Amino acid sequence: MDLKEVMARNLRRARHDKKLTQEELAGRAGLSMRYVGAIERGDVSASVTVLGQIADALEIEPGELLKKVGAPK
Template sequence: MDLKEVMAINLRRIRHGKQLTQEELADRSSLSARYIGAIERADVSASVTVLGQIAEALGVDPAELVTKSG
């Protein structure tokens, strides 16, 4: 599993755990909902800047988004 797939899985899990929609996360992170969806599907690779924006919007350490679990 590559890093963009790991981020996709972690992002979806954390977002659902915080009961946020893609639109709400997009608003909080100043990104588009379409882009959030593309990251969650592992269609695109997020830059470190975007990783930071998403982590801040979710209130988590950026490492949580890219660390393999299990």
């Protein structure tokens, strides 16, 4: 699994944990909903700037979005 997929999975999990929609997260992060969706699907790679914006919006450390966790369920 590449880092883009790791971030996609962690972003989706963190967003669900915070009970946010993609639209709510996008608004908090100052991004478009379409872009957030593309990141979550692993269609695009987010820059470190965007990574920081998303982490701030989720109130987590940026590194949490890049941690490799166990195999998918």
